[in-house]
Structure formats: structure tokens, C-alpha cells
Amino acid sequence: MHIATRLVSSGRALLLGALALALVTSGAPPAPPSSSSAGLSCPPGFEVAGRENDSPLPADALPQYQGPPSFGVEAMLLEGQCVASAKPETFAELAQMNAAMASQDSAPYSASNPRAALMAVKQDRALARRPTRISGAKGKWRPLGKGPLRSDIEGYSVNLLDWKELSGRISDFTYDEKSNRLWVAVASGGVWTSADLGEHWKSVGEKLPTQVVGSVGFSPANGGTLIAATGDNGWGATSNNGLGVFTNRVGSKRWRRSKGVPAGALGFRVAVDPTNPKNVYAATSFGLYRSTNAGKSFTNTKLPTGEERCIGHPYRKDCFLRNHVTDVVVQAPDDFGHEGGKVLAAVGWRAGTKQNADGSIQATHNGLYGSDTGKPGSFTKLTAPGFTPQDQIGRIELGATTGAEQDHNYVYAIVQDAVKFNGAPGGSIDAPENPAGPVPFNSYLDGIYVSPDFGGTWIKMASAEELQAPGTGSSLTGQGAASFYSP
DSSP states (O other): OOOOOOOOOOOOOOOOOSSSOOOOOOOOOOOOOOBOTTOOBOOTTEEEOOTTTSOOOOGGGOTTOOOOGGGSHHHHTOTTOEEETTOSSOHHHHHHHHHHHHHHTTTTSSSOOTTHHHHHHHHHHHHHHSOOOOTTOOOOOOOSSSSSTTTTSTTOOGGGSSOOOOOOOEEEEEEETTTTEEEEEETTTEEEEESSTTSSOEEOOTTSSOSOEEEEEEEOGGGOEEEEEESOTTOOTTOOOOOOEEEEETTOSOOEEOBSSOTTOOEEEEEEOTTOTTOEEEEETTEEEEESSTTSBOEEOOOOOSOGGGTTOTTSTTTTTTTOEEEEEEOOOOTTSOOOOOEEEEEOOTTTTOBOTTSOBSOSOOEEEEESSOOTTOOEEOOOTTSOOGGGEEEEEEEEOOOTTSOTTOEEEEEEEHHHHTTOTTOSOOOOSSOSSOOSSOOOEEEEEEETTTTSSOEEEEEHHHHTSTTSOOTTSHHHHHTTOOO
8 A cells, every 4th residue: 555645754765674665766757668688678667777887896895785685786786677767876876875874873883882872862962952153154054956856857757657746655654533633654754744634744753853763653641642663664774773662742842752662673563552542552673562651651561482581682692683573453342242452463573584694593483472461471472373384474564453343353464475585496476477577676475364363363365476466456566566666
């Protein structure tokens, strides 16, 4: 699903991990299909990449790159792949740019202290209280150009799909039916709100210490409270970590940092309990956290992900990737006898059980975890018959039914195939029969699932191969895939 808005944010070019959309081409007027020497054709607006323009960089030129094999620099530079005809830079230059941006977070070291950004925010606020005046520095800034990227060129549209307006990547949204107010979290653009369902927007996140927001939730508690989980949930090669969870009384400009969720995590999801708005859950790359006071403070729920020593200690050896809680949903009460309040959480590091160079496993317990109450220590790992096989589970995203006439015991999941993601021979999804041209990136989608008992058992609704079939309208087919749109 694509949500078009009028938000504008300054964001980084990301090489996204799983189940996210990578928008990495520049728009241009449609061009006739071009062919390589092998006779392969590309969709309109694309051409076959050649070594003369996309020569690979030396291995030591990309010390920060950590993508999977099929997303590596060499894979992006192979001949016979479709690239945008109007691309302003070669893939080699884009890869070098991403490496340079990644180094900004850690230079001169290979990794940064997880609390470094939080300390920098405190230092910035201290300097603001005692400003230093510099001679000749007083003045106002003014823009030197109109519009970001290449939107000023004739015939511009986003990925040749006739989308003219540019916005930041919308990482999450939440809605208050009583006030008819909508809020969105922009991956690198803060928090925005609309009182007319998207016709007009204004920013309400300027006072956040970081504009990298992965998820936002609304609770009616305390007169209306916004809860923002910071940290980019795209999990790309240059994704920025967060500074924790923050709350805002609706209508106030002040954001308060919640206790209990450490800095350095990515914010995947905020979920509010429909049966008790003071119960709030934050799914992060450091685990699942629960609040009983509308986000003022959180406690780690201690999901049983294998090793007790890793719970609350993500930076211990072999622990960093084992508690990536990529989604959480809370059951709402309904007219089918369900009282609500059950919690289903997904642990889904994208590479799953991939081995590190020293033989250790990255994530041993990807999967689904359930609790009737959501209290810390009450979660169990679900056997989930019918779900993706254990060694194949990558990133998971969930969607629970919430409609007034729906059975709220139903929940849906979209699952990434970690085996394909790790580059298994023949694992990548091929283009459909007789495509318009070769696709530049493959998808690592396993499938879409539904559970009629809130995660207990599952039925596979659609596989990646079924979604590839011509005529489905899926992003896995035709020009959609060639335009870099794929789950």
C-alpha cells in the first residue's frame, strides 16, 4: 500500500533491508526500450547497465557496507540489469555515497557509542541555554533552489508512475476517531498531523531531539497522548538509530523522553491497548517494552528469545540481532466473545539464522510470541502451525482486525524469507514469464498469512510466486519490479 502525502522531509538514500520500499531512481520522460548485446530489453525509461559506466569499486572503498550478498555492490553493477535512463550517478557512486554517509555516524571508529547521540542532544541544549555569539554570523538562511531532487526537470514523475509531488518515507501512522485527527511518522522527517484526513499537514515534531521516527501511536489517556518511537525501522545500510521513546500531550509543543527504553534502538512499532489506553507497547530492535502509564515509563517484557543474558543487554557478544521485535499488535474487544488485551509480538531479524564468520548464529529465535495480558515474563514462543518454517523466518509485520463488525481474533502477517535473503542458490524470486525486461532487484518475500486464533495457527494466503502472476497488480510484476518497488 502506498500512502501519498504532501509532507516534505530531508532524508538519506537508503539500501533497505526487508519488507520496505526502496525509491532510488530519478524520474525522467519515458524513453524507448533499450537492449543489451544479448538482446535483453528494459521497460520504458530504463536501460541496460554497462561496465563502462558502472565499474565496481575496490573492496576497501566500502568499509561500512553490510547488505546481503544480492544487495552488495557487485550485484548492483552486473551487466544486463535495468537502470533508470536519467540516473544522475552511477551505482558505484551511489554505493560510495552511502558508505560515506554511514561513516558520519561512527567516524573515526567502525561503530559509535549507542549513547553518543543522546549526549550530543544534551550538549546542544546546554549550548542553547548559554549561546555563544560569533561576529558576522548573524543573519537569515534562504533557499537557493526550489524543490528537492530533480523535480524541476520537464516531465518529472516519481519512478515514471506520474507521481509529481515528493515526500519523505512514511514509516507509520495513527488516527484518533473522536477528534478526526491523523498523525504520521516520517522516517527522517519527524511527526506530522492533519485535521482533515490528509488535505493539509503541519509538523508537530520540531521539539523532538531527533527527526528519525520509526513509529507513532495515539492514546486517549491523559487527555490525548502521542507516543513516538525513534530510530529508522527500514533497517538499511545507513539507517539511523533512535534516542528512545518520547511522549507528547496533544496540543503541547513539549516532548518528554520516556524512561526504560534505551537509546540506540530502532523503533519498529507503537501499539496502544484498546482495552486500557494506559497500556502501551514499543517494539524495538532491543526488545519489546511495555508501559502502564501511557508511555511515561517502560519495562522490558523479556521475550524468551533464547538466552537470558541478552535480555536488556543488546551489545553483549552475539546478542545484538536476537531481540529485533519488528511488530506488535494488541487485540481489541469485539461482539464475538473476545474481551481483548491479548498481545502478539513478532521477532524478525531479516537474516534469521545466518552464521557469522566465527560460527555464531545471528538470531536464534525469530518467530511469534503471545501473551494474554502483555505483562513482563508472561510471553511464550508460539509453535504457530502453518506459519513459515523456523529457519526461513525473516522480518515479520503484523496487521490485526479492528473493524466494528469484524472478528478480532483474526490477525495477518507478511513474512520475509531469510533463506532467500541470505543468498541461497536459486532462492531469489525470478521475474514473471515474458517480462518487459530484466528486473534490477529481486524480492525476498515468503508470503502473506492469516490466523483465525490470534497467532495460534496460520494459513498461507498467498506465496511470492502467486503474487508474481501477471494481472495481480503486485509490485513483484512487470514495471513495478523494474522500478525498484517490491516487498
